[in-house]
Amino acid sequence: xxxxxxxxxxxxxxxxxxxxxxxxxxxxxxxxxxxxxxxxxxxxxxxxxxxxxxxxxxxxxxxxxxxxxxxxxxxxxxxxxxxxxxxxxxxxxxxxxxxxxxxxxxxxxxxxxxxxxxxxxxxxxxxxxxxxxxxxxxxxxxxxxxxxxxxxxxxxxxxxxxxx
Amino acid sequence: xxxxxxxxxxxxxxxxxxxxxxxxxxxxxxxxxxxxxxxxxxxxxxxxxxxxxxxxxxxxxxxxxxxxxxxxxxxxxxxxxxxxxxxxxxxxxxxxxxxxxxxxxxxxxxxxxxxxxxxxxxxxxxxxxxxxxxxxxxxxxxxxxxxxxxxxxxxxxxxxxxxxxxxxxxxxxxxxxxxxxxxxxxxxxxxxxxxxxxxxxxxxxxxxxxxxxxxxxxxxxxxxxxxxxxxxxxxxxxxxxxxxxxxxxxxxxxxxxxxxxxxxxxxxxxxxxxxxxxxxxxxxxxxxxxxxxxxxxxxxxxxxxxxxxxxxxxxxxxxxxxxxxxxxxxxxxxxxxxxxxxxxxxxxxxxxxxxxxxxxxxxxxxxxxxxxxxxxxxxxxxxxxxxxxxxxxxxxxxxxxxxxxxxxxxxxxxxxxxxxxxxxxxxxxxxxxxxxxxxxxxxxxxxxxxxxxxxxxxxxxxxxxxxxxxxxxxxxxxxxxxxxx
Numbered sequence: 001x002x003x004x005x006x007x008x009x010x011x012x013x014x015x016x017x018x019x020x021x022x023x024x025x026x027x028x029x030x031x032x033x034x035x036x037x038x039x040x041x042x043x044x045x046x047x048x049x050x051x052x053x054x055x056x057x058x059x060x061x062x063x064x065x066x067x068x069x070x071x072x073x074x075x076x077x078x079x080x081x082x083x084x085x086x087x088x089x090x091x092x093x094x095x096x097x098x099x100x101x102x103x104x105x106x107x108x109x110x111x112x113x114x115x116x117x118x119x120x121x122x123x124x125x126x127x128x129x130x131x132x133x134x135x136x137x138x139x140x141x142x143x144x145x146x147x148x149x150x151x152x153x154x155x156x157x158x159x160x161x162x163x164x
Numbered sequence: 165x166x167x168x169x170x171x172x173x174x175x176x177x178x179x180x181x182x183x184x185x186x187x188x189x190x191x192x193x194x195x196x197x198x199x200x201x202x203x204x205x206x207x208x209x210x211x212x213x214x215x216x217x218x219x220x221x222x223x224x225x226x227x228x229x230x231x232x233x234x235x236x237x238x239x240x241x242x243x244x245x246x247x248x249x250x251x252x253x254x255x256x257x258x259x260x261x262x263x264x265x266x267x268x269x270x271x272x273x274x275x276x277x278x279x280x281x282x283x284x285x286x287x288x289x290x291x292x293x294x295x296x297x298x299x300x301x302x303x304x305x306x307x308x309x310x311x312x313x314x315x316x317x318x319x320x321x322x323x324x325x326x327x328x329x330x331x332x333x334x335x336x337x338x339x340x341x342x343x344x345x346x347x348x349x350x351x352x353x354x355x356x357x358x359x360x361x362x363x364x365x366x367x368x369x370x371x372x373x374x375x376x377x378x379x380x381x382x383x384x385x386x387x388x389x390x391x392x393x394x395x396x397x398x399x400x401x402x403x404x405x406x407x408x409x410x411x412x413x414x415x416x417x418x419x420x421x422x423x424x425x426x427x428x429x430x431x432x433x434x435x436x437x438x439x440x441x442x443x444x445x446x447x448x449x450x451x452x453x454x455x456x457x458x459x460x461x462x463x464x465x466x467x468x469x470x471x472x473x474x475x476x477x478x479x480x481x482x483x484x485x486x487x488x489x490x491x492x493x494x495x496x497x498x499x500x501x502x503x504x505x506x507x508x509x510x511x512x513x514x515x516x517x518x519x520x521x522x523x524x525x526x527x528x529x530x531x532x533x534x535x536x537x538x539x540x541x542x543x544x545x546x547x548x549x550x551x552x553x554x555x556x557x558x559x560x561x562x563x564x565x566x567x568x569x570x571x572x573x574x575x576x577x578x579x580x581x582x583x584x585x586x587x588x589x590x591x592x593x594x595x596x597x598x599x600x601x602x603x604x605x606x607x608x609x610x611x612x613x614x615x616x617x618x619x620x621x622x623x624x625x626x627x628x629x630x631x632x633x634x635x636x637x638x639x640x641x642x643x644x645x646x647x648x649x
Contacts, residue, residue, distance in 0.1 A: 077521070084479060084524040085486070086517055087505030096521060102580050103471060103522055110468045110538050113545070120540030121547055122370060123400060124356045124596020125620065130399055144263050150493035157488055160499050 170383035184234025188217035204322040208281040233276030241282035244363040253287040253297040256511035266363025284318030305644040310569040313343030320347040325647040330378035338589025341601035345564035345613020351377040356596035357402035360395030366481040368474035371593040381630035385409035412624035413631040418452035421557040428562030440605040472539035479523025547595040564601040564613035600626040603639040
């Protein structure tokens, strides 16, 4: 909990406001209940830094988290790596499986939020895709662009043989 | 000369106290001497800088004026600079010589700005510590055993050490504001769409926004004036007139309504940072502001939503790095799939690969609704929180970061711990509102920043408040001692 001095000072500020309530009284300091399972998981599994220990202090208390986690298996990670065209070696896959599960554990707490009847937000200002007349606006700069290509020949980009 | 702010340089150049070329040479010499301790630059463009400085001096000799004519800055290495390597902190783009200028780079060059080079950053802007760079970590000038923040860590370290008076940066989840806070600088992330993203290498396109890190609000205003504006080449650029940011600096703060979100002052925040934040509030009250408690109830959902949206967009954006047309290509590929897989595995570092994997999973068949769409719905809840708060108050104030700069290597094996450090900054990116971090004191000799958030397109208001605060306080004038000689 924050220091008494802080409470007094915040209280003083809050008292100045029109409908000021004290900060941080009781249990509604910061409703991070969505993070409880995650933080408990962290506490159980990870070698935490001091800062995380500080953050996690708030979130102790619930440990029925593991059943919520749909842990990725090694085969899932291999499949994702293939979809992303990332050639991971054995050691990478091992390591990545653990880290991805940590990250997905964090992400999965979104599911507890009620978003019924809430429209997805793609652009903060709700802008729609701007259209322009279908006119040629760029000049051909193939030679310039090919100077930075890994392999070219006769103005073509070279890749390994695709058709046997 | 290197201790001058951008505004002071501008006045000195117009009073002909020194030339742009003289200043540029002084700064280049300092970069060569000091930067080996910090690693803030990836590329120093000495020849181009002197050429640009001479051109600026010539323009001035021909009677041209302009606040930024001959003023030196440096660019985060994800803004494309024609003819200069633009690496994005990645091995993938170590050999990438940009064939064109980003709009931001071009606009600043047109204004006569001299670019000294390209600044270090987290690889593809993914990180909060500047430790994921292919070119090695950047050190914090306030304590070289600590991180400078990220992803604009090179920008922060270079400006804090007075190697350059200001720098460009980008902010996808706090990458301008957090390093600014950890190095005692003023950093501004404008409204999404205020500054063109064209030529800014994409990380998460619906969140990325360019901005700047400088020594004070006045310098940020000078740069924003030149950088902001509609760009038809950026499909998400917003066609809205650009305010006169310099004129708005001097507005008195009487009647300003500040909201303190109770969620920003909970446990997890270093209580000494809370104290300094409230001290800044007291100072603003003396300047005429009123203060009120508010609530942003969905703040806590921002990190999970962000770590779906950003990796999802990144996995799509980074699919272009395939080893075919530019960038890194592996040796002796067996076939096309091998070419793709090894070029990408060898060209990207750990954190980038990790986020591509998370994003690929979130967007894969059967998971799109549960992850990406869900995150976008939460994003709307977060935006709605801000809209409701801004009905009651003019700006929102809180700490920029929950802790001061941590030790290099401290969170290396724990990406999730590092993700949690962005708790206070991420909401502004999800909602698209502008945010500014300004120096507000020190804890154990390390800088602390206070964050201000405003409604869309009210960058002028943020700069105004920061400027008035900086006229009444001197935190922003403190510089790290080892780098001043």
